[in-house]
Amino acid sequence: MGDQNNLIPGPSPRVLEKLVVPKRILLGPGPSLVDPQVLEAMACPLVGHLDPFFLQLMDEIQESLRYTFQTRNRLTLPISGTGTAAMETSVVNMVEPGDRVLVCVNGYFGSRIAEMAARHGGDVRTLQRRWGEVFTPTQIQEAVDEFSPKVVAIVQAETSTGALQSIEEITPIVHAAGGILVVDAVTSLGGVPLRVDEWDIDVCYSGTQKCLGCPPGLGPITLGPRAEEVLHQRKTPVSAFYFDLSLLSKYWGTERMYHHTAPITANYALREGLRLVAEEGLESRWSRHRRNAEKLWDGLEALGLRCHVEKPHRLPTLTTVVVPPGIDDLQVRRRLLEEYAIEIAGGLGELKGKVWRIGLMGYSSREENVDLLLDALKNLLNK
């Protein structure tokens, strides 16, 4: 076994100090703030992942997720990874090598879906719009007519641009052409109206760290009957074992077939986060997010700041603000964090350096946070 002297030495003294976490007001694109009740749940002791108590908790999570997604889909569960993992789960289960995939790209996350679909062997075509704009049903119709895709993917809430895409007019177009629709709801689930069944969405996924008010680490997903059929009709196995929904549905279903060890505490948190969603009620929650966003928009306008997205397509959960000319993007954000403990984010991709991204999601979406941010911006911008 060797002796101490043989060991590679331990970490530096700083690492041996107990963790002390600074307090932040998280108004960026996520993670957002977590309700104290959810944090409390995360400190609960562990149980085994096959414990009768945990099996019941898994059922409860699925039940609450169905409400939050507004669906009756059997296959509704959290992927044991972040929103990006849920995105990849959607792609890898729906796309087989050679399948035609139409991806609507008007921001960073659309591009990412396209990249994933290509990696998994899809015949990918992208439909492009400028970052901050949204797609019209006519455009989708034309692209679908021309390409006849098996899968169409679109982002409801583009975290990179702050644009809100209307979904309900798109599903009939995709279905009429025999395709299935995958919707990214990472920055909308629990914060913006989303009705999976009523809108007839086939695959919808999200993350826990945005409007659900939980820490990042799980990626809720739901599959409707058409998507389940695609799963059953596959000719090739899903390349990623970890994301294989046929196996995952047996782990989360009555079979309880071992697949991996579910992240216990993250699921405690999700259970509590979803309980708070149900307690508040979805429509009250959607209204709260919109009310606080409008307060923010009005306040920004009063400061002479301009939103990047036109009001009719503006996302209530994530606002992109144009960095005014002559203002140092980075310095403002650094001072917000250091002097006011407020986090907002810069632009991503082609909006880098051009916008700030302000999130009002989940527990972060509160009137007092809007006031704090507007006051701080007023001071920092000398308005």
Next chain:
Amino acid sequence: MGDQNNLIPGPSPRVLEKLVVPKRILLGPGPSLVDPQVLEAMACPLVGHLDPFFLQLMDEIQESLRYTFQTRNRLTLPISGTGTAAMETSVVNMVEPGDRVLVCVNGYFGSRIAEMAARHGGDVRTLQRRWGEVFTPTQIQEAVDEFSPKVVAIVQAETSTGALQSIEEITPIVHAAGGILVVDAVTSLGGVPLRVDEWDIDVCYSGTQKCLGCPPGLGPITLGPRAEEVLHQRKTPVSAFYFDLSLLSKYWGTERMYHHTAPITANYALREGLRLVAEEGLESRWSRHRRNAEKLWDGLEALGLRCHVEKPHRLPTLTTVVVPPGIDDLQVRRRLLEEYAIEIAGGLGELKGKVWRIGLMGYSSREENVDLLLDALKNLLNK
């Protein structure tokens, strides 16, 4: 937006009650018990994943992981998924379609590596041993000579059988033939001697919920120079974006290139779990695990119970005990849980119904837990 009446109704009353978690003594194959200091860390408020504080925490985790793995490998980080995700990360990054992969299978998790390698297009050959036995260098040598694999994968600590595989004689065999060695250390990291650099292991991965005393949800992994070279020489992109180590190393490296949102609180927990590993010291920790295991083995023997694995190859962190003839496997486990709040597990795969699996890992590896279990077994088996 519709009105309340349009909504699919919320979850049942039970789900609307606040979470109350039962107390368990976790002596199964994982998750194991979590140190109260780690649980406390999980209740800390969130910071952003690009917050300077979190970036420093990421560095601290990498530093502590290097110590725990006993390596100086640059590419050492936690995958944002469970141990299964880390396993798949190893496979998908090292194996390209058509690559020869030799997988040593003497239990459930060996089979799983083989399945993943096949899904990702590997030309897979398995080397088999009975469940509970280990591989000799001679066997590996013969298989390597015959098959000339690019990748050899082996499990150090088979959670399904309780066998401890010796690794250090195997690396020179694999390297002499120009291959790289992937080692599964899910049930050994932090509990059983493991020296990645000294033993010259190329890829090694683990989970957080075993000997590190954290909740499940992260999968530590480390890659040595040969494995990094394989990564750079790839001709095809890694199919899974989420597991692409070239991208992940830029997120965890100085570039801080956005890839996904790291699970913040799971990383708080890992930071604290690893701090406690360093505080205890690796060799003391290894000794503690062995000491408690030996106490368990002696106690089981005194009760007339037989271990499934021969003593020289027995894993200190996970013990498989033969279910005595005439004893109802399930009933004993149910009574242990219900009457004593102790969780142990049944057999997996070909050992199903034949053994119990008793884990003494991380915070669960304590003398009093061994006593509690032995007393309970004595009562339940009428010894």
